[in-house]
Amino acid sequence: MQSKLSDIELIDQTLAGNQAAYADLVKRHQRFVFTLALRFAKNREDAEEIAQDCFIKAYRSLSVFQRQSKFSTWLYSIVYTTAMTFLRKKRVDTDSIDDENTYIQLENSSLAHDINSAENKSRSYYLNQAITQLLPDDAAIITLFYMGEQSLDEIGKTLGIEPNTVKVKLFRARQRLKEKLEHNLKHEVKELI
Amino acid sequence: MNTIEEKLWNYIDGTCSDEERKAINILIAQDEVYRRKYEELLALNQEFSKMEPDEPPMAFTYNVMEAIRAEHAQQPLKAGINKRVIKSISGFFIVSIALLLIYMLSTVHLTPVNISGHIPDNLRLPDIKNYLSKPMLEGFLFFDIVLGLFLFDAWLRRKDVLKQV
Numbered sequence: 001m002q003s004k005l006s007d008i009e010l011i012d013q014t015l016a017g018n019q020a021a022y023a024d025l026v027k028r029h030q031r032f033v034f035t036l037a038l039r040f041a042k043n044r045e046d047a048e049e050i051a052q053d054c055f056i057k058a059y060r061s062l063s064v065f066q067r068q069s070k071f072s073t074w075l076y077s078i079v080y081t082t083a084m085t086f087l088r089k090k091r092v093d094t095d096s097i098d099d100e101n102t103y104i105q106l107e108n109s110s111l112a113h114d115i116n117s118a119e120n121k122s123r124s125y126y127l128n129q130a131i132t133q134l135l136p137d138d139a140a141i142i143t144l145f146y147m148g149e150q151s152l153d154e155i156g157k158t159l160g161i162e163p164n165t166v167k168v169k170l171f172r173a174r175q176r177l178k179e180k181l182e183h184n185l186k187h188e189v190k191e192l193i
Numbered sequence: 194m195n196t197i198e199e200k201l202w203n204y205i206d207g208t209c210s211d212e213e214r215k216a217i218n219i220l221i222a223q224d225e226v227y228r229r230k231y232e233e234l235l236a237l238n239q240e241f242s243k244m245e246p247d248e249p250p251m252a253f254t255y256n257v258m259e260a261i262r263a264e265h266a267q268q269p270l271k272a273g274i275n276k277r278v279i280k281s282i283s284g285f286f287i288v289s290i291a292l293l294l295i296y297m298l299s300t301v302h303l304t305p306v307n308i309s310g311h312i313p314d315n316l317r318l319p320d321i322k323n324y325l326s327k328p329m330l331e332g333f334l335f336f337d338i339v340l341g342l343f344l345f346d347a348w349l350r351r352k353d354v355l356k357q358v
Contacts, residue, residue, distance in 0.1 A: 019258065026254045034249035048250060055257045056264070061354050127244055146241045152208065167208065171199055178237060 040083035138173035
């Protein structure tokens with residue numbers, strides 16, 4: 001059973017020394033933080049490590065949280081920086097948004113799957129599969145906008161970019177996601193949408 | 194220049210201006226290409242909105258809290274010093290310095306003759322030799338060094354935390 005207290009109330013309780021309040025905060029945000037980490041890491045083990053690291057960092061820095069933005073926005077910015085550091089350590093090039101060579105392997109593996117199995121798979125499966133084929137930046141923006149229900153301003157704060165840039169990136173990310181869906185599903189995409 | 198798709202996405206997201214919205218409303222109503230594209234993007238948007246976040250492992254919260262507890266256990270004792278103690282010590286020194294200054298100034302009799310750039314003859318510093326012995330000075334110096342190191346450590350820790358965020 002999760003606490004019905006607001007994020008700020010839980011933060012105040014945590015700062016007063018109540019660790020159980022922080023456990024409630026973790027439970028509340030863990031699914032989205034883990035999903036966002038998964039957009040960068042591409043495998044569950046690494047995503048778990050990133051997500052765990054984020055919550056520990058957030059705990060350490062809770063006293064310096066300015067409360068000018070939502071706790072979730074602040075937390076997602078920690079996820080972003082932690083994930084980028086993680087990727088840099090893993091030497092995965094995420095600098096160029098147009099360089100898709102890194103993901104050729106993933107794309108080829110998706111081509112190998114049996115198109116005829118479409119009937120047996122759920123829509124969310126195909127959508128998630130297409131998202132994993134996107135570049136981390138694209139996948140993160142789509143996830144923040146649709147799952148995190150973050151505004152363009154909030155995504156801008158999380159990623160450290162201007163809202164107008166977010167708008168352009170979101171448009172491109174959606175185009176790429178649509179292309180991936182069309183590519184993976186061929187004719188079934190018409191049924192999907 | 195915005196493409197049809199870009200304009201339609203702005204329309205769906207509600208990020209276009211009133212004028213643009215009205216213009217797109219008309220185009221959707223009158224232009225078959227616009228209408229089809231709009232319906233396609235709207236369906237796609239609805240599909241994206243239904244995405245569900247992934248579930249982390251069952252023990253995720255437990256692992257996070259265990260890591261935090263372990264970190265707390267490793268914290269050195271000096272990091273747990275109550276801030277009130279530090280404030281009380283600082284207050285003691287500030288009051289002592291203030292009292293010393295007041296005493297010094299009270300012994301000075303400033304007259305126009307005295308304000309000539311020379312130290313007045315009647316300026317008497319309190320004879321601190323009577324109050325401070327050698328062990329006391331050494332103790333005072335040692336305390337200052339420990340306090341300095343503690344503050345330096347706290348500053349480095351804060352810098353490290355901010356860097357990690």
